[in-house]
Amino acid sequence: MRARLLVFPIKGRRNWCFIRSIDRSTTQSQSSQTPTTFKHLWNNISSSSHKSTAANLELCVDFAAYKMNKAWSALEKAPPGSFKNKIHGLGLSLLSRVKPSEIFLKSIPKQLTAVEVVFPSSLNARLVRRRLRHIALRGTVVHKNYFYGSVTLLPVTSAFAVLPLPNVPFFWILFRTYSHWRALKGSEKLLQLVSDSSKNQKSSEMHHENEVAENSSEDPPLVMHASEELERLVGGGDDVSKCRLTDICKVFDLNTADVLKYQQQQQK
Template sequence: MRAKLLVFPIRGRNWCFTRTIDHSLSATPVSSQSPSTLRDLWTNVKVADKPLNAKAELFVDFIANKMNKAWIGLETAPDGSVKKKIHGLGLWLLSRVKPSEIFLKSISKEITSVEVIYPSSLNAELVRRRLRHVAMRGSIIHRKYFYGSVSLIPLTSALSILPLPNVPFFWVLFRTYSHWRALQGSEKLLQLVSNSSKTSKTRTDKKEAEDKESKSQNHNDSHWVLRSSKELDNLLHLEDGDEHEGLSKFTILKICKIYDLNTTDVIKYDKSS
């Protein structure tokens, strides 16, 4: 599975790293291997010859499914209810999640190669170094926060004795899951973009790119492809102004529309320091 990534400066030295929307994921049904009950989870986990990493993935998928169902229940609650207010609080908390974490979570274990699109005015090797830096920094940060979140789970679970929804517990549980996924995405991205430079591809011409891509797919010798885009470079230079002011919202929306990006995630990069 190949993922298409977009990399471009959005404000000064602040770069945007994002993945294009994969519409096939929304149409893919939930895997039948994902346990739906505690009994199913225990049955799958206690298999002796199953690797520890696979058991951890089953547990994480089980927790994620439970959180998704609970979130849907909050979202569909009547206006003015306690559940609806908790949903609003959850949206506010989610808006504070850093865009780099969202990007790293989008790099799933199913991805076998990445195509990186960047402005033609940027140096290809600089783009790859920045990607590797994001992956390396993410693996360090999210490993630290993952263990920190795990340590808070017993403390917040003790709040369940109160006659109120245990929001801190579910938030810490979500953050644990989120940091775990970001950590896995960091390690996967680092593995992909750290491939030997001899097997990398840097392409500028569209027709030439398609020819080389088909050849590389036949030989399966490349995990990442760098493709410069003059169109993206022209979009970045639509307005003349101070680079520290960043791109205008109009330009950001136009880039998101052309390259099929999540607008909310891209705007977060503009607001982040």
């Protein structure tokens, strides 16, 4: 499984954007394999005796994520002014505080075997790779700490279940536990792919988009692609405007809301 990552400065030369291009085919195939009912989940676990405990745990996590997404969709469709609609508004306010770097790391699945890193041609490939390695290494530390902290809060927030109201604190902490766990696993996978390797460096830094390795049976784990088009879209100014960011999202198939989060974060 291969993914395309975009890295480019968004404000000056110090604040950068890290984001993965949308892979619609992979998203659809993963959603089709996710168990949607308790019966489906139990059948997958009981019929797969050859699977490890970690694989079964992954199925349970995917099932829980599916249920959370389904419940969130129900709140989103609630009539304006209703109690469920107000809970949805509160959820949106909380989600707006999630850092874009966490969203980026969550988008790196464990099945990933190779990444193509696209960056403006004016940047040095080694600098880009070091930046990626830094954000991955930092993610392994930060999200591990937050994951354990969220787990310890779950029993505390579950006590609010005695109240005759939806247990918003519990579900929020449950979501944050899942989110930090995904970001941790994404950090570990990204760190593995972009870590220093003389073999990877020689085979990837001079790689171009139209080159095909005919004598190789598999892609190198890291491919660095200096893009003239991205350089043109980013421009030579210190700040990338919202209009330019929208154009970048269209050309490289990015989630516009996630990219704009980087810009909003720098303005705070």
